[in-house]
Amino acid sequence: MELVNKLLELFEREKQRSPLKRGIVFWYDEDADGRELGEIRDTLKGEGIQVRELREDNAFQIKYLLEVEQRETSFLLYAPFARPEPERNMLLDILLYSAEFKTDETALLAEELGLDLNRARSFLQRYKLFFREKRRKEKFRRLLPLQGKEGDWKAAVFAVLAQANSAQPMDVFRAVIGEGLKEESNQALIRIGKFAPLEDFYLWIYTHFGLRETESPSLKEVFATMVWCHAVTCAPETEVILPRYETRLPNTCYVFLEDWLREERGRKVLKPLVQQLESDWGLYGKLRELPLDRLVDCLTFPLTDEVVLENLQDLLLYHRVSGLGLDQMIDQRLSGYWAEEKRIRNAYSFFSHALSLTLYKEKAHKAHYRLKGRDWIRAYTEHDYKIDQIYRKLMWIYNQAGMPDELTPLRDHLTRWVEEEFLPDLADYTDRMMTRELAARWPIxxxxxxxxxxxxxxxxxxxxxxxxxxxxxxxxxxxxxxxxxxxxxxxxxxxxxxxxxxxxxxxxxxxxxxxxxxxxxxxxxxxxxxxxxxxxxxxxxxxxxxxxxxxxxxxxxxxxxxxxxxxxxxxxxxxxxxxxxxxxxxxxxxxxxxxxxxxxxxxxxxxxxxxxxxxxxxxxxxxxxxxxxxxxxxxxxYQHSPLEADRLADRVEGKVMEQHRRFAIGRDLTVTPGAQRVSLDYLNLDLEAVVAGGLNRFKAGxxxxxxxxxxxxxxxxxxxxxxxxxxGRGRKREEAYVDVRVAMRSKVITHYQFNALFFQEQKVSRDFRPRHLRAAFYKGDERISNEVTLVFDSDREAPDRHTETTFTLIEGRDFAGKPCILRLEDVTGAKIELYVEEPFELRVYDV
Known part of the structure; x- marks a missing residue:
C-alpha cells in the first residue's frame, strides 16, 4: 500500500503542474520479476488513472495514445525493465515533460511490514520476490513475532511458502516433509525455491536440528538423522545395525519425531517415509540380528513388529517360554505407534492368547483332578474353563482377523495340544468321575x-x-x-x-x-x-x-x-x-x-x-x-480337527425316544463300546440314558x-x-479411577535423559478403573521434554504396581539450577484435565 500511496502522491503533483490537469508517470522496474500489478491497477483505476505496460514494440502505439487519442487521461506507463539509454528511448520526448517514479521500494516495504529498515534491508532485498504478492505479505505479517530477528523473519517466509500452521521449525518441517523426500517433486520445497533462497531454508533447518552444513543438503538427510536419533534413543542397541548420522542436537531430533509419531495424522504421513528408509538401509535382516528383549524397545520402525511377531512364533513353537516376560513384551509393542494398524493389533492379540495357552501347556499338571464331585466342578470352574476360553478367543481372532498363513503352524500346534492332550485328559478325568459316582447319582x-x-x-x-x-x-x-x-x-x-x-x-x-x-x-x-x-x-x-x-x-x-x-x-x-x-x-x-x-x-x-x-x-x-x-x-x-475313527461309537439300539451325537434316551438301550449308561432317577423318570464317553460321538447324522x-x-x-x-444411596455418580503418584524421593534432574517412577495406589478392580495420564516436563509454559502417555491398569499387588518411564530433555535450554514441573494430565475420558503438577529442579550443565 505504501507503494500505491507514493504513486498517487506523484500523480497529484503532476496533475497540479500539467496544463491538461493530467499526470503521466513512467515506472522503469528492473526488479519486476514476480511483481503483480493487480492491486496497483485496481487502485489507480478508481482514481481515473490507466495503467499501460511498455514493451519494446509498442512505443509508437503508446505515443499515439497519449498525444492524440487520450490527451486528457492520466497514465502510469509501467516498464518491466531498466530505463533505456536516451538514444534508444523512443518515448524520451514524453518522459522529459512527464515524471518518473523512483523510490526506495525496500524502505516502503519495511514501513508496510513494521520492520526496522536498518536491520531488515538486506533481508528484504534478498527476499524481494516473496514480497511481490499481497497474500504472501499478509500471511507473513500474521506470523511475524513482535520482537523478531532475521531468523524469525525467514521462518515466517518459509512457513507461508510451506503452508505450515506456524513459523515454528517443527511445523514448517512437518509441512515440507509431508510433501515427500524427493526434492524434484516436493511442492512445498519447489515453492520455497521459487520465492526464497533455497540455500537459506536448508541452512535454517540444518541449524535447528544440529546437522553439519554441507554443499549438497537434502531433506532425506535431515529426516534420516531424525529417524536415527529416535531409534537409538528408544533402543540403543540399534546403533550398531544402522547407518551413522551426526547431529549436535540428538534430543531435539528425537522429540520432534516422537511428537509427530504420537499423532494419528502424523503417522499416516510418516509411515511410507520411514518404510522407505527401512528398505534403503536393508533393515529386515539387521533387525533379526537383535535379541527379542532388545528388539521390543525399537518403536521407530513399522518393520519391527513383523520381526517381533516372527520371533514370537518361533519361541512359542520351539522353546519354553516360562519366565521370558513375553506378556510384558507384547503389551509394550501394543503401546507402540504402529500397533494401531488393525492387522498388527490382531496379530499381537492372537499371540497374547497363544502365549497364555502355551503357559498353561507348560505348567499343565493334574493336581486339581481329585475324585470327588465338587472337586470335578471346581477343577473346571477355577482352572480348566480358562483354557477353553483362551483357545476359543484365539481361534476367533485367527478366523475373523484374517491372520496370515505364516501363523497357521502355531494355531495347529496349539489345536493339537488342546484336542490331543488337554481335552482327552479332562475326558479321562470325567469318565473316572462318571464311573465312580456321577453315572448313578448325577447331582453333586x-x-x-x-x-x-x-x-x-x-x-x-x-x-x-x-x-x-x-x-x-x-x-x-x-x-x-x-x-x-x-x-x-x-x-x-x-x-x-x-x-x-x-x-x-x-x-x-x-x-x-x-x-x-x-x-x-x-x-x-x-x-x-x-x-x-x-x-x-x-x-x-x-x-x-x-x-x-x-x-x-x-x-x-x-x-x-x-x-x-x-x-x-x-x-x-x-x-x-x-x-x-x-x-x-x-x-x-x-x-x-x-x-x-x-x-x-x-x-x-x-x-x-x-x-x-x-x-x-x-x-x-x-x-x-x-x-x-x-x-x-x-x-x-467343539473340536476343530476332523474326528478320528476311534472316537465314533456305534448307535444306541433299543426303544430310543431321542438320540443325537452324544446321547440317547429311551428304554432297554444298548450300551455300545465307548458309551456309558446314566440313571435318570434324579429326575424321577422311568427312563434311562446312554451318553458317549470321553470325547466320543455316536454314528448319528x-x-x-x-x-x-x-x-x-x-x-x-x-x-x-x-x-x-x-x-439409591449406594449408587455411584461417576466412575472411580486408580490414583497415581510420583514415587521418587529425589526430584533433581542431572542428565538430559531421566527416568521417572510412578506408583499406582490401588489395583484395578470393579471399584477402580484404569487411569490414562499424559506426562511431560515444563519450564513455565514451554515443554522441554518428550511427551508420554502412561496407562495405569495393573491388577497386581502393591510391589508390582510401579511404572518407570524415560524422559528426554530438549537441548538448547538453560537447565542450570532452574525449577521445572512434571505435568500430568488425565486423558482417560474425552475431556483432558490437569491431574497434578510435581516440582523438580534442573541441574543439567552440559549435554
Missing part, C-alpha cells in the same frame, strides 16, 4: 442344580421383593463364555454382578435343559422326545409361558429378539404388571447344531456375548430393569465339531450370572 451336593434353578434363585426373590425379574436363557452359552460376559458386565457403573456354576441336566440337550429351568418338575418324556413339566409340554415359548404362570401368574415369556424389536413403548406395554420375564436367546446353538455352519461356532459365541452385553444395557436403560439373571440350557464341546449331550464339563457346567442395578 453343594452345587446349584438346573432343576432347582427357579426354586432356589427366582422364587425367593418373587416372595421377598417387588422387583421385576428378567431371566435370559441363552442356548448353549457355556461356562467360559458366561465368565467373559460376567467380566464385561462387572465393568458397568452401578452394577453388582456375581457368577456361579450350575450343574445342567444329563443328558445335556436343549429340550431337557429348557424344561429344567422352568418352575416345577420334569414329569415325563414322551415317545417323540417331548419333555413335559408338570404335565405340560415345554416345547415352545407359549407353552413354557403357561408353565411359568402356574408358579407366577404374572409371569411372561418371549423370544428375546422378538421382544426387543417391539421398541420401548410396545415392549413396556408387553411386560406391564409382570413380575418374572423369561427371555429366550438362541445365537450359539442355532449355528453350532447345523453341519454347514458349525465351523462358525466361535464366531457366534463372540456375537452372543456382545449381544447379551447390549441387551443388559437395553434392559437397565430403556426398561429400568434392576435384576437380571443370565443362564443356559447346556454348553457344548449331523456335524461332528459342535456337539453336546454328554457329561464333559464344557457341556454340563453352565453359568448363572446375577446382575443387579444399584440404586
Amino acid at each position: 451336593n453343594g452345587v446349584l442344580q438346573q432343576s432347582a434353578f427357579f426354586r432356589e434363585r427366582i422364587a425367593p426373590l418373587v416372595e421377598k421383593t417387588t422387583e421385576r425379574i428378567f431371566v435370559i436363557i441363552s442356548d448353549a452359552l457355556r461356562y467360559e463364555a458366561g465368565a467373559e460376559l460376567f467380566e464385561k458386565l462387572g465393568q458397568r457403573l452401578n452394577a453388582e454382578v456375581s457368577l456361579e456354576p450350575m450343574q445342567a441336566t444329563l443328558p445335556s440337550y436343549t429340550r431337557l435343559g429348557m424344561g429344567a429351568l422352568l418352575p416345577g418338575k420334569v414329569t415325563r418324556i414322551d415317545e417323540q422326545g417331548t419333555v413335559y413339566v408338570e404335565e405340560l409340554p415345554a416345547t415352545g415359548v407359549s407353552t413354557r409361558e403357561k408353565i411359568l404362570q402356574q408358579a407366577v401368574p404374572d409371569g411372561v415369556a418371549f423370544r428375546l429378539d422378538d421382544w426387543i424389536q417391539l421398541g420401548k413403548e410396545k415392549g413396556l406395554e408387553a411386560i406391564r404388571g409382570r413380575r418374572v420375564v423369561y427371555l429366550y436367546h438362541n445365537r450359539i446353538d442355532a449355528t453350532g447344531d447345523q453341519q454347514v455352519t458349525e465351523t462358525y461356532t466361535f464366531d457366534d459365541v463372540q456375537q452372543a456375548i456382545e449381544e447379551l452385553e447390549r441387551v443388559v444395557g437395553k434392559l437397565t436403560g430403556t426398561f429400568s430393569a434392576k435384576r437380571i439373571f443370565i443362564t443356559a440350557d447346556h454348553g457344548f464341546l 449331523g456335524g461332528m465339531k459342535f456337539v453336546h449331550g454328554g457329561a464333559m464339563p464344557q457341556e454340563v457346567v453352565v453359568p448363572v450370572i446375577q446382575y443387579r442395578e444399584i440404586h
